[in-house]
Amino acid sequence: MRALIAAALLFATILTASAASVDELPAGVSLRGDWQEGEVLFGKAPAGSKLWFDDRALRLTPAGDFVFGINRDAPDSAELRVQLPGAAVVSYRHAVARREYDIQHIDGLPPKMVSPPPGVYDRIRADQREVSAARKYEGDSTGFLEHFIWPATGRISGVYGSQRILNGEPKQPHYGVDVAVPIGTEVHAPADGVVVLANPDMYFTGGTLMIDHGYGLQSAFLHLSRLLVGKGQQVRQGDVIALSGMTGRATGPHLDWRMNWYEARVDAQKLAPPMPAAATP
Incomplete structure (x- = not known):
């Protein structure tokens, strides 16, 4: 079992590491929210899509809705990787805006x-x-x-x-x-x-x-x-x-x-x- 898990993680690493960079999200994928510390972003993707926010695989509802949050003191940029059904993985990177704190x-x-x-x-x-x-x-x-x-x-x-x-x-x-x-x-x-x-x-x-x-x-x-x-x-x-x-x-x-x-x-x-x-x- 451990060998199978290790193989699956290795495959996922290879798959996502080779993702091509894109300047815009693929057609059919939408996001709502600001790329800023402390923000929550909501998205929608075609059924059967796979997405990763930084190192975490995102869960999608049956209708394709997903959500992710940006931590306080997050790095300067964050990555959303998308794999539409039957397509290769693409990488969309966006700058994370800083906030002033008291x-x-x-x-x-x-x-x-x-x-x-x-x-x-x-x-x-x-x-x-x-x-x-x-x-x-x-x-x-x-x-x-x-x-x-x-x-x-x-x-x-x-x-x-x-x-x-x-x-x-x-x-x-x-x-x-x-x-x-x-x-x-x-x-x-x-x-x-x-x-x-x-x-x-x-x-x-x-x-x-x-x-x-x-x-x-x-x-x-x-x-x-x-x-x-x-x-x-x-x-x-x-x-x-x-x-x-x-x-x-x-x-x-x-x-x-x-x-x-x-x-x-x-x-x-x-x-x-x-x-x-x-x-x-």
Whole structure:
């Protein structure tokens, strides 16, 4: 079995390495979205096509829809390889636009405000394993094709990509959009999907839900005070799935909404409509 897998990987490597470069996507292949850090792009290809975004083979719906996301701090360009039915593989490379992020330097903090105490590292690693397993879920939901809605409305208090440097130590960037809402505010599913993680008490993120919208695109909702759905449960757009809170390492009541395409961190705010004016006093 291992020999067969190795042979298949070698064949795929040879196939894609010899792809001819093209300046435009082949006829019948369309893309919607910007080639920029944090963006999610949606495409359509003829049935039976094969596509790869960088090193990952893309899954297509029966109708030929596909999706991929561009990570924060992605390389300067990205490659989409396409093989139409009965045709050779072609390589389409596009520049990735950079974004400016809010970087905040804070010095003079006590060590406990910079790094977690040693006694919680086992718990943190267990949380990370649970999240990693959820991101590997391969769902067939087509919720990713819907027009996403805000899971809660209010003042946007934090944005994707911002980062703090504490006592000279760069911390992990903030990958979500924060909505300042009172504890107990209803949180709604932004699109159809299935719950792949429901943990009421993670170290950093407190009450945490993850919903798979299909084909690698997932939402996460952090710092929740109460979870109203369980792992494996199907949800529809608009369903109330949780109540907001300030659990975990939150410093105030809010909803932190994040999105991933597999391991790529993407900007949830880019998929949502403008925040209603009435919700942003």
